[in-house]
Amino acid sequence: MITTLDQLSPDTRAAAQAWLDASVAVVDADVREGVRDDLEIALCEGLAAGATPEDLAHLITRLGPVTAEFDRSDADPRVGRWFGIPYDVRPLTGERLKDALWDPADPNLLKPKAFGAGWDLNFGALFVRLGLIEPDAEDEPFTNTPHDAFVIAAGFPALMAAAVVAHYVARGRTLPAHLPHHWDAAGRPDAWTTKGRAAALDIGVATAAVGLAAAAAGSRTHGAGRAARLAVAAALAGGAAKTTVIRPLKGGWWVGPVLVGGIAGSAGATLLGLAWAGRDAERRRDLGSGYSARP
Numbered sequence: 001m002i003t004t005l006d007q008l009s010p011d012t013r014a015a016a017q018a019w020l021d022a023s024v025a026v027v028d029a030d031v032r033e034g035v036r037d038d039l040e041i042a043l044c045e046g047l048a049a050g051a052t053p054e055d056l057a058h059l060i061t062r063l064g065p066v067t068a069e070f071d072r073s074d075a076d077p078r079v080g081r082w083f084g085i086p087y088d089v090r091p092l093t094g095e096r097l098k099d100a101l102w103d104p105a106d107p108n109l110l111k112p113k114a115f116g117a118g119w120d121l122n123f124g125a126l127f128v129r130l131g132l133i134e135p136d137a138e139d140e141p142f143t144n145t146p147h148d149a150f151v152i153a154a155g156f157p158a159l160m161a162a163a164v165v166a167h168y169v170a171r172g173r174t175l176p177a178h179l180p181h182h183w184d185a186a187g188r189p190d191a192w193t194t195k196g197r198a199a200a201l202d203i204g205v206a207t208a209a210v211g212l213a214a215a216a217a218g219s220r221t222h223g224a225g226r227a228a229r230l231a232v233a234a235a236l237a238g239g240a241a242k243t244t245v246i247r248p249l250k251g252g253w254w255v256g257p258v259l260v261g262g263i264a265g266s267a268g269a270t271l272l273g274l275a276w277a278g279r280d281a282e283r284r285r286d287l288g289s290g291y292s293a294r295p
Helices: 010-024 031-044 053-063 094-099 123-129 147-153 155-174 195-218 223-246 255-287
Strands: 079-082 085-088 110-112 119-122 178-182 189-194
Touching: 010 079, 010 223, 031 079, 053 123, 053 147, 085 110, 085 155, 094 110, 094 119, 094 223, 119 147, 147 189, 147 195, 147 223, 155 195, 155 255, 178 195, 189 195, 195 223, 223 255
Parallel strands: none
Antiparallel strands: 079 085, 110 119, 178 189
């Protein structure tokens, strides 16, 4: 995925612009600008920066021809782009969240956010690049992941929540009366809150993560939605645990990377473990119990 056509090579960009010009020429002038925006969004979401003119031709074939009767009346205003930034404010679904966070078949590391504005990290593409999974490793991601694997994955948020509670119980009296709750770009605390409010926030977020994980683990719905909810729960719990540890420290350049690592790393590890479990189950089904999805 790219954000603008300017990220394409000159040949591919020229071909894309020519197709856009020809496509909008057949529609009414009063909708031409909107149609062009829609088509450009489709190109950006379907192409990578290294796309060739042949890749563009394949995408155009999948999109189909634009006719004079092109109708934008059914376009959902809750989905689109604003100054090149994708947004989606439809009610969040587990399937859409999974598609944003885990799509190994899509080589793009960033995908439009499942909810809100901006981009989500496609952990599936990341782990393909790291050689931890194959792009087509699973028939359908998380469909065959065993129920027990989801239950085990729910244990991580519970462990992080227990660690947060233990931290405040063990160190509560020795912590400063005020703790940072925001850091600037250099990792220096620039806003403060009371110790009690900090504890309530960290414990509250971690506890909410446990509830979300428990609901996902206990559900018997489609695996994709369960995996996505467990990834969010792990991210919340990991972020709460990292914040709890960082608050009493002086801060520094490392604060941002540690927090991002706690959030993204927890979500990514959860999805990877569930994907491995699903692939193991598929191989046991197809090839026998002596095979593993792990490299």
